[in-house]
Amino acid sequence: MxxxxxxxxxxxxxxxxxxxxxxxxxxxxxxxxxxxxxxxxxxxxxxxxxxxxxxxxxxxxxxxxxxxxxxxxxxxxxxxxxxxxxxxxxxxxxxxxxxxDPHFRKAEFNPANCPADCPRPCERVCPAEAIAFNKDSCSGVIDRRCYGCGRCLPACPSQLIFTRSYIYTPQAIAPLLLETGxxxxxxxxxxxxxADFRRLWQAIAPWADKLIxxxxxxxxxxxxxxxxxxLYQIIQPLPCxxxxxxxxxxxxxxxxxxxxxxxxxxxxxxxxxxxxxxxxxxxxxxxxxxxxxxxxxxxxxxxxxxxxxxxxxxLSPIIDQLETRLEQNSEPPRLESLPExxxxxxxxxxxxxxxxxxxxxxxxxxxx
Ligand code: SF4
Ligand code: SF4
CATH class of the missing domain: 3.20.20.70 (Aldolase class I)
Incomplete structure (x- = not known):
């Protein structure tokens, strides 16, 4: 064969x-x-x-x-x-x-404005543990953890939470495709x-033959x-x-x-x-x-x-354990460091x- x-x-x-x-x-x-x-x-x-x-x-x-x-x-x-x-x-x-697009946004609020007796439903509904209330470190939304699901917004009785959206500009696309391979x-x-899709595709098209x-x-x-x-007409001819x-x-x-x-x-x-x-x-x-x-x-x-x-x-319970155990040892959190x-x-x-x-x-x- x-x-x-x-x-x-x-x-x-x-x-x-x-x-x-x-x-x-x-x-x-x-x-x-x-x-x-x-x-x-x-x-x-x-x-x-x-x-x-x-x-x-x-x-x-x-x-x-x-x-x-x-x-x-x-x-x-x-x-x-x-x-x-x-x-x-x-x-x-x-x-x-x-x-x-909701996939490209982050939640935000100022915890200083939260009523002291709020039972913090925002913290409970967040699936990414992206909302924290700490005295000493950062409070509010932890930006890198938030993936924009929006569940915290309706949970806040004081309507303090809002989102900020971002869009990739066509000019940012080519370097991204080239540099990250x-x-x-x-x-x-x-x-x-x-019209927006067409503009974005015009920036991508010259690099499309590098994509699988x-x-x-x-x-x-x-x-x-x-x-x-x-959209199908716009992306023709598609080499992948x-x-x-x-x-x-x-x-x-x-x-x-x-x-x-x-x-x-x-x-x-x-x-x-x-x-x-x-x-x-x-x-x-x-x-x-x-x-x-x-x-x-x-x-x-x-x-x-x-x-x-x-x-x-x-996998989040395992990733949480990894972070806790390795932080205690001051090691960088690498999953392969803990084989079990x-x-x-x-x-x-x-x-x-x-x-x-x-x-x-x-x-x-x-x-x-
Ligand atoms: S938008 Fe979703 S992931 Fe971000 S803080 Fe709110 S509930 Fe958490
Ligand atoms: S639910 Fe609203 S008011 Fe309550 S802690 Fe969260 S953001 Fe603050």
């Missing part, structure tokens, strides 16, 4: 895409907590993910790259424990936006942003399919793979079983439109997504699933990854 190791190594994630078991870890377009990103990337890579989506921040990209290198050195150890390891590295993706980009857009993949993430809206068709990310209920997968319905419904709509490219779910995806796709008869029709807040929350925590994290990550990648599918792929 002809067996090209180079091609297998380079293109394994794309085979997952073609075969319908593409797993993307979404670290968060605004999530800049480098210790957490590094740990997430390391654990999920050893568990066998195909793509890692991080904030378009060079420091965050560097943390992810560092974790990918460590994963490479631990790949055999992972395989001996029955995990996928990373004989082929996942694609590294960054997310960009063409206009205001990333494999893929994801553009977050919404129906009605056509472009994803376009869009929530549902009136005339969605016409809008996606217009294309994913339509059906962004059902953004940043909500950790809330519960019901959040996955919106993305399944949206994916169904995009699949029915027959647009060229792959369809991948995100936004509300969680432990229920694969089984619900299967029972809806859609599992074989989607290219894969992206997991964000649910995947992060799964590392393999615990990989096992938890694997429990989610394996839902899409049955052993049979992985076996088939390794011989292609």
């Amino acid at each position: 002809y067996y090209d190791i180079r091609v297998t190594y380079l293109y394994y994630p794309l085979q997952s895409l073609r075969q319908g078991h593409w797993f993307k870890l979404i670290c968060g377009a605004s999530f800049q907590h480098r210790t957490a990103v590094r740990s997430l990337v390391l654990a999920y890579t050893l568990a066998g993910v195909d793509c890692i989506d991080v904030a378009a921040d060079p420091a965050v990209v560097a943390a992810a790259r560092d974790a990918l290198q460590v994963a490479q050195s631990l790949s055999q150890a992972a395989q001996k424990r029955g995990f996928a390891g990373c004989s082929s590295q996942p694609l590294l993706m960054v997310s960009l936006n063409d206009g205001e 990333i494999d893929a980009i994801e553009i977050h857009t919404q129906v009605g942003h056509l 993949l472009v994803a376009i993430s869009c929530p549902d809206g009136a005339d969605l399919i016409d809008y996606l068709r217009s 793979q294309l994913i339509w990310q059906a962004d059902g209920r953004p940043m909500s997968g950790d809330i519960g079983a019901g959040t996955t319905h919106a993305t399944i419904k949206l994916a169904q709509k995009v699949i029915a439109a027959g647009l060229p490219g792959h369809v991948q779910l995100a936004g509300g995806t969680n432990n229920y997504t694969v089984s619900k796709l299967r029972s809806a008869g859609l599992l074989s029709q989607v290219a894969g699933v992206g997991y964000g807040s649910y995947a992060r929350v799964l 925590l590392l393999w615990q994290a990989v096992a938890v990550a694997h429990s989610l990854v394996v839902q899409l990648k049955s052993p049979m599918k992985v076996l088939e792929t390794s011989h292609l």
Whole structure:
């Protein structure tokens, strides 16, 4: 049998895409907590993910790259424990936006204005432990931890919390693509942003041949399919793979079983439109997504699933332990420094990854 190791190594994630078991870890377009990103990337890579989506921040990209290198050195150890390891590295993706978008914002408030008797519901609802009240250190929203989910806003009875949004200017895109050498980009857009999308794409197009993949993430809206068709015309000719990310209920997968319905419904709509490219779910995806796709008869029709807040929350108790234990020893928080925590994290990550990648599918792929 002809067996090209180079091609297998380079293109394994794309085979997952073609075969319908593409797993993307979404670290968060605004999530800049480098210790957490590094740990997430390391654990999920050893568990066998195909793509890692991080904030378009060079420091965050560097943390992810560092974790990918460590994963490479631990790949055999992972395989001996029955995990996928990373004989082929996942694609590294960054997310960009063409206009205001909840994925690209941070919450903010001045804790000095909070009533002394407030029971601090904001702190309780935050899934990222991004709100802190400390006498000596910083209080309020910890910027690098906040990923803009917005749950704290309605929780505040005094309406003190607001958000600030940011948009990547087209001028900032080219250096980002060149300097960080990333494999893929994801553009977050919404129906009605056509002119902004076109402007952003004009900045990206000269570098598109350096990319392996472009994803376009869009929530549902009136005339969605016409809008996606217009985007498709704008990005032609596209020299790489294309994913339509059906962004059902953004940043909500950790809330519960019901959040996955919106993305399944949206994916169904995009699949029915027959647009060229792959369809991948995100936004509300969680432990229920694969089984619900299967029972809806859609599992074989989607290219894969992206997991964000649910995947992060799964590992947050382990990452918290890592930070606490290593801070006590004044060591930099590296997950591989505590092997028992590392393999615990990989096992938890694997429990989610394996839902899409049955052993049979992985076996088939390794011989292609
Ligand atoms: S609840 Fe969401 S928006 Fe508010 S601080 Fe936490 S992560 Fe940020
Ligand atoms: S809920 Fe509002 S008032 Fe209460 S602590 Fe949080 S930000 Fe302050």
